Each structure stands twice: as structure tokens, then as C-alpha cells.
Amino acid sequence: MGLTRLLPGLVVLCLGAVLARATAVGVGLNHLLVAIALGFVLTNGLGVPDRLEPGIATHKLWLGAGIVLMGASLTLETILEVGGLVLVVVVAVAGATILVVELLSRTVFDLGERLGSLLAAGAGICGVSAVVAVAGAIRAREDHIAYAAATVLLFDAITIVVYPIVGDVLDLSALVFGVWAGVSMFSTGPVVAVGFAHSEGAGQWATMTKLARNALIGVVVLVYASYYARGATGGRLSVRTLWDEFPKFILGFLVLVGIGSLGVLSPAQQAGIENAYNWLFVLAFVGLGTEIKLAELRNTGITPAVVVLLSLLLASILSLAVLTALF
Template sequence: MSTGEPAAASSFSPWSTIRRLLPGVATLVAVAAGARLVAPHAPLTPLLLAVAAGAVVANTVGVPDALAPGVAVHSLLLETGIVLLGAGVSLAALAAAGPALVVAVLVVVAGGLALVEALARLAGLDGRVGSLLAAGSAVCGVSAVAAAAGALDADESEVALAAGTVLTFDAVTLAVYPAVASTLALDPRVFGVWAGLSMFSTGPVTAAGFAYHPVAGEWATVTKLARNALVGVVAVAYSVRAAAETTPAGDARDRPEREASATGVRRAVAALWDGLPKFLVGFVAVAVLANAGVISGAARETLLVASDALFLLAFAGLGFDIRVDRMRDAGARPLAVVGVAFLAVSGAAYLLATSVV
């Protein structure tokens, strides 16, 4: 018995974790460094080059098992970069746009959810698939799909279908949005709010914003975080609806109904906690400390440099998540439903963005 304990302990040692993650992280560093070196001689920014390079590798040679754990760290790198980005955010500017921005976020999320749900019913899609598509497109991409899936008790095939659809639009909008903004010479703040309101997942939104302009990146991130904050509320709403649909009719004192109600409450609480973007708390804390003068000017610059470096690494990893085979499996009807809703929401979001800033 004692001979087994040291072995078990060593398997969870920091060094074993580092050895497991190091090859993939080193790959992200290599891709990011290559993007930085090539960018001065290419029409794309380092961020978009890093995404493109990762996507090319993932869809040609694939991601070896030895690299997968380290590459998957890109989500944590992105969240950490967003937290540090709080050091560069002006709370005064946010306060000026605050009420209008909050209204814009609520309008886009509520309208997007209702529109996708309605179109999904018209297209004859399963109710849970429609709800997953609605959450993913209206709130925060694949993260919202996962949160809603737990609330709705969706199966793996339904989650995969919705996630594939969302990832398809993530890849397309990441390329198209900065190009459209450059063609129209949009004000960076307008573009940032527009991207934050209408694009799906946090990674592509941040990448598109910073690919266009640093100010656009900050506003895109802030706007997207405001949307992300609603994912728990949306998951709870779906959980409550699912519990209501499964609660048997009959006397309120019946044990099956009490059990179903208790299950619904537990599911709602779990959905609210799981859906809360924890890094949002860190972002707000850093922003408050920086604007209060607790963080010095030199320290703020250091944090922002670190944030830029983390973003570049994270976007290299984001490219590895863009897989053509997943997009191919999305299916025509889900793509059509989300596509129609996206065009409508994107147009409305642009009008709202021009009124916010």
C-alpha cells in the first residue's frame, strides 16, 4: 500500500504537469513568434497571422496528442490576458457609455435569443438544438452552448451540432469583420462595440477588435464581457423552462412534483454558477484598482504588455480550434437559421453601436 502512494503523488507533481504542457505551450510560443516576425511583411496583423497559422496546422497535419494538453491552455491564456487588460480600461469612458451600452447588450441578447428560437421552429429543428443555437449565437458562443446544454440536459450530438455551427461563424466573422471595418474606415470604438455585440465567441471578438485597432480591441472586449455576464441568467431561464416542461401535472403535494421542482432549483443554481465567467471578476477588479491609482502608471504598462503577449499566444491556440471537419458537420439548416438571425442582429448591432459611442 505504501509503495503505491509515492507513485500516485508523483503523478500529480508540478513537474509532471509542466512536462505534459510544455510541448504544446512551446508550439504556441513558436507560432506566436513566427507571426510577430512575419507580420511586418504581410497584410495581416500578428494576431490574425497567429490564428491563421494555427488553423493551417490543425487542418493539415493535425494536432499530435503530445501537443494537445499544452495547446488547450490557450483558453486560460485568453482569460488571463483579459483580466490584465483591465489595467488599460478607462472607467470614465465606460461610465459615459454605460447605460446605452447595457441597453444595447440587453436588446441584442434578448432579440437574438427570440429570433433564433423562432427561426429554428420554422426550420423544423429540435427544440433543444434551437435553444443551444440561440444561446451560442446570442450570448457567448461555445461557452453558452455548454452552459445551456447542462440546463437542458442536451445530448452530445446536439451539443456538437450547435458548437460546430457557432465555430463556423467564429471563423468567418474573424476574417470578415476587420476587413469590413477597414473598408468602411470605421471609428475604432464603433467597430469594437459592433463586434462585441454581434460576434459569437470571446476569442474571435477580442482577436477581431485588436486586429483592427487597440481601442477597438478594448471596446470589443468590454462589450463582449457584458454579454458574457448574461450567460448564467440565460442558462437559469432554460433550466427553469426545462423543469417546468418535465414537472408532472397533479396535486402540488405529490412527491414526483416536489422532486422535479427540487431538481429544477438545483439545476438552475448549478447553471448560474457554471455560466458565470469567473475572469470577468478579475477584469473588473484590475480596472477598478488601475483607475483608482492603486496600480502605478509603470505597472499598468507592464500589465498591458503582458496582456498583449498572452493574447498573441491565446490566438495561436484559437487557430488550432478552427477545424474544417467540425464546420462540415454543422449541417445546412442550423447554418441557415443562425445565418439569417446573424444578418439581422449584426445590422441592428451596428446601428446600436453608432448610438452608444
């Protein structure tokens, strides 16, 4: 019964993936960006019928599966070569973004504590996923959650277009572009999409950097839960909360990195895995495109958007300057 319910939407994702590949070859565009565009056209043009929604909603599962498989094409040596510097940049940019959004929200634009915290988590860590996770920890209002999520999605849509253009104009290397996207863009899907739109190497670095940033979500949720509960419960931290919020697919990714580092996979197996995760990404990005709804983006309040725009510009410009100097 479950498969029957998912099947119509899965068929649409598969057809969209095949069409994206074929269209990309015909017009010379990146197939992942074409996949997002197809999903966007579907949801804002024809609309997504209710019977398709359960299957299309599985796109997050395919993205996670693709990221896990991608681990097999990487080695610990490659990651450790510059991984320490990247980790420092990730923590610094995430922390600075959260701080800037909090300060702007509370002292300049008077958005209120909880809405400011939702925007800070979304911009600083991992987009809508962070908004939802922090919302549960701080008991945020439904309208605040909606505003924050819509604002994050607005900038996801903008950065998907802008970042590849900037990368081409500045002729950024794969390493610099991938890490830059990973530390400054918001949601995992758009980061992976623009990374691979630049090059295979940029896609891998973008994904690894974003995973490191996503892993901070458990700590951020604990800190916010502690802050907002300080009056009632003393804000005691919980290891269980940390584990519940930790993105589990990161563990699978690390396992596959370990396997790839052992050298046990043949070139043919490596090629097969690479082909598999490329197809999974195309499936995922057709679904991702359906989440970019113009009607919802129009409802985004101007003040939250200004706050997030200022923090994005600051994080993007400074991180790019640092990365260019380092690498």
C-alpha cells in the same frame, strides 16, 4: 508530472506567438490574425499530435489572463461614459438574437426545441461555451451539441475574416466597431482578435462589451433549465447554478479596472502590463486557430447554419445601425 505533460504544447504556442509577431512585422498584417492563421494551418495541414493537445488546450487560460490584465489599462470613468448605453444594446441584441433563433428553429425550420435552444444560446451569448453550458442544463443529445458547436465555430471563422473588412470599408470608429463586434459576434476569442486588429481602443471596447454579454450566461442557463424542467421539478431557479456558470475571470478584470482607476500604476507599469496582455493574446490565438477544423466545419448541417446566419445578419445590421446613430 502535470507540467511535463503540458510543456510540449506550451512550447508550440510560444513558438507560434513569436513567429506570428515576426511575420506580422514582415508582411504588415495584424499579429493576432496571423496567430490564428498559424494555428489553423497547423491543425488542418500538419495536424496536432496527441502529445501537444494538453498544452495547446491551455489557450483559453491565456485568453482569460490577458483579459484580466487588460483591465488595468482602463478606468471606470471611461467605461461609465457610455457604459449604460452599451449595456442596453448588449441586453437588447442578446435577447433579440435568442428570440429570433428560437422562433426560426421551432416555427420555420422545425429543428426541434433543444437544438434550437443550443443554437440560440451559442449565437446570443458566448459561442461554444454557452452551447455546452445550456446543453448540461437541458440534457441535450450529443449529436445536437455537436451540430450547435460546429455551427458556432463555422461563423466564428467567417466573422474573423468579414468583420475587419467591413470595419475598414465603412471606416468605423474604434468605439462603434468594438461594441459592434462585442454585441454581434459569437465567441470571446474572435471578438477580441478582430477588435485589436482594428485598433487598441476597439479591442478594449470589444472585450468589455463581450464580457458584459458573457455575464448573461448564468441567467440564460437558469431560464432554460427552468423551462425544460417545468414538468418534472417545477423549474425552480438556483443561485448556485448562476454562480457556477458565471465567467469568473470577469471578476479579475473588474478588480484590475479598479486598480487602474486609482492611478497607482506608473506609465512604465502600465506599458509592462499592456505588453504582457498582448503576448498572452497572441499565445491564446495560436491555440484558437487550432480549434478551426475544416473536417468538423464540413459536417455542419445546412439548416442550423441558415438559422444562425439569418439571426447574425439581423443582429449585425440592426446593431450597427443603432450604434452608428448613438455614437
